[in-house]
Amino acid sequence: MAPPDNNHYADTGRTRQKSRTRDALIDAVRDLMARGEDPSVSDVAEAAGISRTTAYRYFPDKESLLNAAMPQTGxxxxxxxxxxxxxxxxxxxxxxxxxxxxxxxxxxxxxxxxxxxxxxxxxxxxxxxxxxxxxxxxxxxxxxxxxxxxxxxxxxxxxxxxxxxxxxxxxxxxxxxxxxxxxxxxxxxxxxxxxxxxxxxxxxxx
Known part of the structure; x- marks a missing residue:
């Protein structure tokens, strides 16, 4: 089984907005990787127009972000x-x-x-x-x-x-x-x- 990302944060309060934020981060890491980059969580946050602090609430490290974007990797x-x-x-x-x-x-x-x-x-x-x-x-x-x-x-x-x-x-x-x-x-x-x-x-x- 793939290790979970920080989904419990996205599942509490303002869930629709948090789901959109999470999806934006996942879309951003996929796009950056398709361009040949190996982005950090901070890089992905910048590309998605989301603060680094917010991004780390969803994904505490690059591995958890990668596993969410491409689940089989985990x-x-x-x-x-x-x-x-x-x-x-x-x-x-x-x-x-x-x-x-x-x-x-x-x-x-x-x-x-x-x-x-x-x-x-x-x-x-x-x-x-x-x-x-x-x-x-x-x-x-x-x-x-x-x-x-x-x-x-x-x-x-x-x-x-x-x-x-x-x-x-x-x-x-x-x-x-x-x-x-x-x-x-x-x-x-x-x-x-x-x-x-x-x-x-x-x-x-x-």
Whole structure:
């Protein structure tokens, strides 16, 4: 579950006005990120025409603001309710949810990627390694079935073929449309997973 922002403030007294203020802050952070910025709460408040003191009443830090603007960023898992036990099915579900996230926030993700590769740049908030965490959660059953597999290393490999970087290349250089690119990334990731599982068979006696 995503960590809550300071919604209790918005839910008490003058709720309509507070809802408009909260929405203005969320719209502002999305717009700034789509332009390649990695704004602080103060930056977002200025862009929205709202005082910093007021903004911090809604969002005490940048992470809470990001989670409100792009809720999936705060999720520890993309598996949803009643996740399957089969690891390939879990990964397929996670990949599909990740690709939906990338389609929804394509401008922001592309801008964050561009900002992250500038000389001397710090990693923007959207470049926080969240997908690796999502993939590790999908791979969790391997702890029992394939205990010798390094699940973190495998999650990194999967992320390398199924992130915004691959999407940008496949659509911009490879000439694929968005759906075709997603299909290629999905197939590549699942092939890597199956190959890794085949190289580390179940322990004898199980």
């Amino acid at each position: 999720e520890r898992s993309l598996l949803g309710e009643h996740p399957p036990s089969d690891v390939v099915e879990r990964m397929a579900r996670t990949l599909d949810a990740h690709f939906a996230f990338m389609r929804r926030w394509d401008p922001q993700l592309r801008a964050a990627l561009k900002a992250s590769i500038a000389p001397g740049a710090q990693q923007p908030s959207l470049r926080g390694g969240r997908a690796v965490r999502w993939y590790e959660e999908a791979l969790a059953p391997l702890a029992e079935t394939h205990p010798h597999l390094d699940r973190h290393a495998l999650a990194v490999r999967l992320r390398a073929v199924a992130g915004i970087e691959s999407k940008v290349w496949l659509t911009g250089v490879g000439g694929l449309n968005s759906d075709e690119a997603d299909a290629v990334m999905r197939e590549n990731a699942l092939d890597i997973l199956r190959a890794a599982m085949a190289r580390d068979p179940l322990p004898s006696g199980r």
